[in-house]
Amino acid sequence: MSRLSLPGVVDAHVHLREPGAAYKEGILLGTTAALAGGVIAVFDMPNNTPPIVDRRTLDRKRRLFEDQAVSDYGLFLGYDGGDVEALEELADEVVGLKLYLDETFGDMTTSVPGSLEEVFEAWPGPGPIAVHAESDSIVVALGLAERHGQRLHVCHVPHPDDLLVIDAARQRGLDVTCEVTPHHLFLSKESAAELGAFGHMKPPLVSSADVDLFWKRLDLVDIVASDHAPHTRKEKNSSSPPPGVPGLETLLPLLLRAVDEERLTFDRFEEMTYHKPLAIYGRCGPEDTKIEVVLEGAYRLSDRGYETRCDWSPFRGQWALGRVQKVRLRGASVWEEGKLLVSPGYGRPLRSCN
Ligand code: NCD
Ligand code: ZN
DSSP states (O other), rough: OOEEEEEEEEEEOOOOTTTOOTOOOHHHHHHHHHHHHEEEEEEEOSSSSSOOOOHHHHHHHHHHHHHHOOSSSEEEEEEESSSSSHHHHHGSSSSEEESSSSSSSSSSSSOHHHHHHHHHHHOOOOSSSEEOOTTTTHHHHHHHHHHTOOEEOSSSSHHHHHHHHHHHHHHHTEEEEEEEEEHHOOOOOOTGGGHHHGGGOOOOOOOOHHHHHHHHGGGGOOOOOOOBBBOOHHHSSSSOOOSSSSSEEEEEEEHHHHTTTTTSOOHHHHIIIIIIIHHHBBBBOOOOOEEEEEOOOOOOOSSSSSSSSTTTOOTOEEEEEEEEEEEEEEEEEEEEETTSSSSSOOOOOOOOOO
C-alpha cells in the first residue's frame, strides 16, 4: 500500500443547487462531497433559482456559503439579460462571469446577440468570462472575446474538434482557456448507452472515437472540472429527465487511474486540477493544505455510497485508483477516513491573487 500527498483538487465548475433546489444537493452536502473526493475548493455556477445575477441574489448566496460550506469556494456571477451595470459593480466579488450561449438546465440562456456585445464590452474582469457554448457558439464567443478584448474560458468543451478551434484562436493571440469534464474523457455515447438518462448531460457524450481524440489532444486542454450537476434518481427516471451528472467524488480517482495507465503525466494531472484552475480564476491556493490518498490497487466505482445527496454515479463500474483518506485545509484536519471533522461554515472564499 502506498500513499500520495497532493495539494488537492480545485474544481472550477460545480452546481451545488442552493438556493433553490437543495433537495438535489445543497452547500453543506456538496462541499462535503468535495472533501470526500479530495476537492479542497469548488467554484459554484449561477444557474440557481433564482439565478445569481445581481447584488441581492449574490449576497444571499454568499451568506449561505458562509454559513454552510466546509470546503473553500468561489462564486460565479451570471447574466439574464438585465442591466449590465450590475456586472461592473459585482465583478470584484466573484471568480468570473458565466454566460450560457446554449440551452441547458436552468433558464439562463443569453442568446440575444445585441446584449452579448454589451456584456462583453461591459465586463471589467479581473475574472474571465466563462461560457457554456456548444460548437457554433464557441466561434461566436471567440469572436465576441476578440472584438472586446476579453479573457475567455470555454467550459466543458463539447467535441475534440472544438479544441482545435480554440487553439487556433489562442495562436492568433486570444487569451482563451478551456476545460474538459471527466465524463467526456471516461464515458462515450456507446459505453454509456445502458445508462439512459443517467448518462444524459449538456454537452452530450461523444463517440468512443472522439473520446480517443480528446485524449490525443489533451495538451490543448487547460483544466479538468467535474461539472458536478446532481439531479435525483426520481428526476432522472422521469419522462423528462434534466441534463447533468454528479462528479465531485469520482474526478480524482478516475484521473489517477489515467496517470497509472500513463495516459497523462502526474505533473499534467496536478496542473489541470490545481495550478491552472487557480491561475485562470486568479485565486491563491489555501495555505497549509494537502490531501492524502491511499493507493491499494484499482477498484470499480460503485453506484451508491457517495456523500452527494443524489447518491448515484454515471461512472459506476469504471476502474478507478486511489481513495482520499485525509484532507487538511488551512491548518485543520477537515476530513478523515470518511468523517467530516469541521462544522458548517469552516469553508472560506479563495483569496484573490490578482
Ligand atoms: C448543468 C446543470 O444541471 O445545472 N447540467 C448539465 O447537463 N451540465 C448545467 C450545465 O452546466 O450546463
Ligand atoms: Zn455546468
